[in-house]
Amino acid sequence: MxxxxxxxxxxxxxxxxxxxxxxxxxxxxxxxxxxxxxxxxxxxxxxxxxxxxIGHCHSCQNLSEQDICSMCQDTARDMDTICIVESPSDLMAIEQSHHFNGRYFVLKGSLSPLDGRGPNEIGIPKLVSRVNESGIKEIILATNPTIEGEATAHYIAELLGSNECLITRLAHGLSMGSELGYVDGGTLNHAFSGRKPVLNNE
Amino acid sequence: MxxxxxxxxxxxxxxxxxxxxxxxxxxxxxxxxxxxxxxxxxxxxxxxxxxxxIGHCHSCQNLSEQDICSMCQDTARDMDTICIVESPSDLMAIEQSHHFNGRYFVLKGSLSPLDGRGPNEIGIPKLVSRVNESGIKEIILATNPTIEGEATAHYIAELLGSNECLITRLAHGLSMGSELGYVDGGTLNHAFSGRKPVLNNE
Incomplete structure (x- = not known):
């Protein structure tokens, strides 16, 4: 050079x-x-x-400067709801949409046995103890709508199903601004099977 | 966040x-x-x-760790030819094409009086003393084919015209791989006026 x-x-x-x-x-x-x-x-x-x-928050596994991150310490956040995501960037995207105000739990990726990522690798035991310790009322599974993400959501739902809290999954359907002609079949199927009545404002 | x-x-x-x-x-x-x-x-x-x-080479104004950059010190390079470019990235592009083996002089941009860049600002006096000191036989004006670049090349050619060395400008014409239908008028004009006979291999 x-x-x-x-x-x-x-x-x-x-x-x-x-x-x-x-x-x-x-x-x-x-x-x-x-x-x-x-x-x-x-x-x-x-x-x-x-x-x-920068390390990881001991409570939610998100990237953090402190042992317990500012979001876990923030008492203004809803203590009853926990949103489970695959990575800090997913958390960032949700935070930037300003809709959710509960706590998070950040997995270390999704389950993928072929890549050597089992429940222990992505931090499921920590999630289980976190859910059992605190009085959480709703667990929102916000893993990616991919095969691995769906499998991870399913696994967690099975695992925590005996708890008394509500377990929900983010809705699947049409993206805002998308054009029907370009939407893939899987998404259309989800949009059809998840269709809602219009008049009762639900 | x-x-x-x-x-x-x-x-x-x-x-x-x-x-x-x-x-x-x-x-x-x-x-x-x-x-x-x-x-x-x-x-x-x-x-x-x-x-x-990283500072600037005292001889050619290129970015350099030393007072005199390795290219100016390199005795394997042709001492007789100097190529004048507008910026270190232009020099880098020429070096990566592996065609030129002389010295360089890197201007600090092109002449643009409206932006406050006159001959002193872009280092013309240094270029003049460099050319006068050493026995350079050819000066290649490799400023950009833009209005400012052409003006800068013209200015330098006028200024150094009294020297006995040859002053050349990079050829203007069609880019390799371009399609005639998409080439702009100015380039086509240059390509026509600079056309060359084919059979004598020049």
Whole structure:
């Protein structure tokens, strides 16, 4: 390259970011060095701080700086409802929709025995003890609508079915803004079988 | 967000990268924290090292760790030819095409008086002294084929015209792999006026 080892190493290191290939990494490197050195330093500190300080919440397994994350500590949240998701990014998406105000439990992925992810690997025992300890009234299964996600939801529902709390699953159906002509058959089937009467506002 | 200040700061800091918005920054943050902490640390060190150590070559103005960059020191390169580009990324593109083996001079952009970039701002005086000092035989103007790039090339050609060296400009014409039906008029005009006889292999 002729730019020397320091720049080459930065280009290489940027490729750890998802979606960043050789060309984007070069463009980012030159942008930072030519136009935004303070931004590069800020990013370096932020990365170091995050890699060092961020662990998992002991209660919900979400990424957190503290032993118990701020969402688990927040008394303004509904203590009776727990929403089970597959990953912190799913939690983030739900939080950004501002609809749900209960607690979460973040699994470490979905059940996938072929990939070596059984109940212990994704943290099911912790979920069970969490549900048994606290007086939860509703468990919302918000795993992904994929084969693994469905299997995980089913497994958890079976496992916790003896508890007295209500176990629900997020509704399947048409996405907002989608066009019927482009919707896949599985989704249409779900939309038909889950259809609701219109006039009684349910 | 509920992820705490350390994660929020990392998401914000990642947005200094060109082409990275809020959603990509979130995805990068969660990817690094969940799957690649060592990659995050490596990136932090690389950024810090680069922001600290990288300056500009005193001879060609390219980004460099040393006072004189490795390309300017490399005696295997052709001393007689100098290629003038607008930015380090242009130099990188030329280097990656493995055709040119002379020296470079990297301007700090193109002339654009309305944006406050005159000859002094982009380093023309340094270019003039560099050309006068060394026995350069050919100056290749490789500024971009834009209005500013053409103006910059024209300005440099006028300025250095009294020297005895040859001054050339990169050829304008059709891009490899392009389709005539989609080529713009300006490029077609250049391709016609720069047409070459076929049989004498020139």
């Amino acid at each position: 002729g730019f020397g080892p320091v720049i080459d190493e930065l280009i290489d290191a940027l490729r750890v970011l998802p979606g960043v290939g050789q060309k984007s990494a070069q463009r980012m490197t030159l942008h930072l060095l030519e136009r935004n050195r303070s931004g590069a330093q800020r990013l370096a500190f932020a990365l170091e701080a995050a890699a060092e300080k | 509920g992820f705490g200040p350390v994660i929020d700061e990392l998401i914000d800091a990642l947005r200094v990268l060109p082409g990275v918005g809020q959603k990509s920054a979130q995805r990068m943050t969660l990817h690094l924290l969940e799957r690649n902490r060592s990659g995050a640390q490596r990136l932090a060190f690389a950024l810090e090292a680069a922001a600290e150590k």
